Amino acid sequence: MAHVKPYSLFTDFDINLFKAGKHYRLYEKFGSHITTIDGIDGVYFAVWAPSAKQVSVVGDFNFWTEGEHLLNVRWDSSGIWEGFIPLIGKGNIYKYKIESNNDGIKTEKADPYARRYEHPPKTASIVWDDTYKWKDSKWMKKRKVYNAIDAPYSVYEVHLGSWKKQIEENRFLSYYELANDLVNYVKDMNFTHVELMPIMEHPYDPSWGYQITGYFAPTSRFGYPEEFKYLVDKLHQNDIGIILDWVPSHFPEDAHGLGFFDGSHLYEHPDRKKGYHQDWKSLIFNYERNEVRSFLISNAIFWLEQYHADGLRVDAVASMLFLDYSREDGEWEPNIYGGRENLAVISFLKELNQEVYASFPDVQTIAEESTAFPMVSKPTFVGGLGFGMKWMMGWMHDTLEYFAKDPVYRKYHQNDITFSLAYAFTENFMLPLSHDEVVYGKNSILGRMPGDEWQRFANLRLLYGCMFTHPGTKLLFMGGEFGQYNEWNFQESLDWNLLEFEPHKNIQNYYKELNALYKTTPALYEKGFSNEGFEWISFDDHENCVISYIRKGYNTTDDVVVVCNLTPTIRENYRIGVPIKGKLKEIFNSDSKTFGGSGVSNKKQITIKKTPWNGKTFSAEITLAPLAIIVFQFKP
Structure with a gap:
């Protein structure tokens, strides 16, 4: 030396x-x-x-x-x-x-x-340092508004390696190219945020980035660290937030990585029952070791501080919380109280969220957590884990299962589409249609839809409409917005050529307009995590397969009525109960011809009459388009 x-x-x-x-x-x-x-x-x-x-x-x-x-x-x-x-x-x-x-x-x-x-x-x-000069001060000063839990939050989930490729050279787009192409596309589509599947350095493309070896470096696949900062900067300059997938749950056994680092189990737990993930053939961090906890929390803070990330979506939280996760009897040991909860992980996640929100009160942490573990998105001072939001996996499973059914059978399964409201306000939920739902033989979202081509696209519009009018924030994996037919393949670009065909162009336009409706309709987001923001009109019209409800904002004049016709049958003179008199004006209809629909609509304002219905004092008769969602605004 x-x-x-x-x-x-x-x-x-x-x-x-x-x-x-x-x-x-x-x-x-x-x-x-x-x-x-x-x-x-x-x-x-x-x-x-x-x-x-x-x-x-x-x-x-x-x-x-x-x-x-x-x-x-x-x-x-x-x-x-x-x-x-x-x-x-x-x-x-x-x-x-x-x-x-x-x-x-x-x-x-x-x-x-x-x-x-x-x-x-x-x-x-x-060895690296960069002297990148940020130009996003305007965003950073006001992002507390954009990232608030009472703000519209529509997320576009992206895998940078396969969103779009440079066709002539068959290569990835660089961070610089993405700062133009991706940013312009996301802005045009009216999304509020982008979520990137893990950007941290990883050795193996088929891991999609979830097997990380370089926790403090953006992957070199797309360019230099300062070029990734440029991409983030461009998103912010266009009023788009960025969420990073973050993986504190496990890491690979690659020889150059964290495993067996100094000839001992330094980062991973030495007991294989706590230190090895059988499903992913990877090592699990030792959350009981102080220095490892410091490493992980420092890493979370690093991306928020050095790269101006607006949030972290924490991967595989369920696998961390439970000692018996994906393990048979004898492959795990209970905690000191005889339970299956990993007490070290619980304290680690609380500490993580406390530090993140203390240092960055204008960001969000989002848990991918698929169990009924309580109070994931409640503050730590009331006993919660302290996350800002939690993925609503139950809604996702039930909704996709329901929409895969032929409409003729849906009247027997109405509970599948309404049950999520029984627990919708127990957490701050995000509704995810993520990459996990379009791989491994599950089919694309469009590919799940029943019927002929017209019905499949009508069903897809209806599904997305249900998502945007359901309480909670929204997330869609790339390709879903234009009706990708094939499952996602990380080795290939999305099938952008589909936009040459009218049905795909229409569904893309529809999703763009849904985002616009969401962002400009306070009733759809201001009370998205509170039961004060939702009121059923009717959830039990099984025979007609119709559900209807009211979404509410801070101002009662912003309230909207939502009606979903879940079959291809046009229903005229369909009566719904409403709580006030006045008129209803149709402001959004997924059956519009501009979206590829049949054009059935309520062209004139509808007079509300003093005829009690659905337990309400007043009611109105409306026309229901086939396989459609219609949004009405109250007019005094």
Whole structure:
């Protein structure tokens, strides 16, 4: 190592916080940091490897020679190794060569805190810093409004590698190209947010990004870190929020990754019953270890602070919460109280959300959680996990199952489409039609719809209409907005050529208009997480397969009436009860000819009469279009 005075980024306070699991900015200390010491330019390295006997930095600057540049272990039993290498800098490639105290085992590891990695399949870390100058101050100042739980929240879920490809060269679009193509498309389609499937560096394309090795680096597949910042910046400049998929649940066993890092089970739990995920053939973080908790919470904060993310969608929360998740008897052990809950995970998630919201009160954390675990999206001070929202998996399963049925049988299954309202306000729910629903033989959303082509597209319009008028925020996976026929294939671009055909162009236009209706109709979002924002008119007209309800905002003059005709039969003079007198004006109809519908509508304003119906004082007679959702506005 260089003959300069000892140098460290760690203070005693840093070390104490790290050991206690309370240091939430570890990326400022660990990893490789370009610096100047005694007038000499170079790079300071720091890595956590408490079971190491010796740690070398090997790289393109020393012919990958072990022992050429040794790090020094700190005296304070923190297990941190650090040192300064002169005359290297940005762009140098490196790994840590670690000799363990455990039988002299040697590992060669990428830097867990590296800001950039080589393009897969190469696996080394790259010394990096960027001086990107953000231009999104306007968004950052006002995003509290856009990200609030009483704001419209329509999310477009995207896998960057397969959203669109450069056809002539058969390659990914770069972050720069996406900053033009994707941003313009999302803005034109009236989405409020984009959610990216994991952008962090990962070695294996078929993992879709969910098997991460580089937690602090955007993948090099699409460009440099500052180019990803440019993409985020462009989204913000166009008033579009960005949510990042974040994976604290598991990580792969790849030799250069976090597993068996220093010859010991450093990041993963040493007990395979808690430390190995059988379904995904991956390792599970040791949430009982303070330093690991600090690593993970620091990583969440990193993406919010350094990359201006507006939210984190936390993957596979159910797999984290339960010790018996996807395990048979004998493959798990109960907690100290005899239960199946992972108590360390519960405390970790609470701590995570407390720190995120304390530092960034204008973002959202969203849990992908599929069980009935209570109070996932309730504040920690009342005993909840502290997430901002939770995916409503029950709604998704029931709705897709219902719409797959031929309309002639739907009257026997009306409960499937109405049951979600029995628990809709127990959490702050997001309604997801995600990538998981269009893979592995499940068919595309359009492919699930019954009937001839006209009916399939009418059903799809009706399904999306039900989603947008149901309480909760919305998420749709890419391709669903224009009726992708095929299942999603991560290796290929979406089938954009389908937009040459009128039915697909119509459904795309329909989704665009649904987003616009949602954003401009306060009753559809202001009380989306409160039972005050929803009132049934009728949920039990099984024979006609019709449901009707009122959505309410802060201002009663904004209330709207929603009626869904779930069969292809046109129903004239259909009576619905309403609570006030005046008139009803049709403001949205999925059967409009502009969407590819048949054009059946209520052209004139409908007079509300003092005829009690559906338990209401007043009522009105309307015309129901086939397989359609109609939205009415009250007119005094």
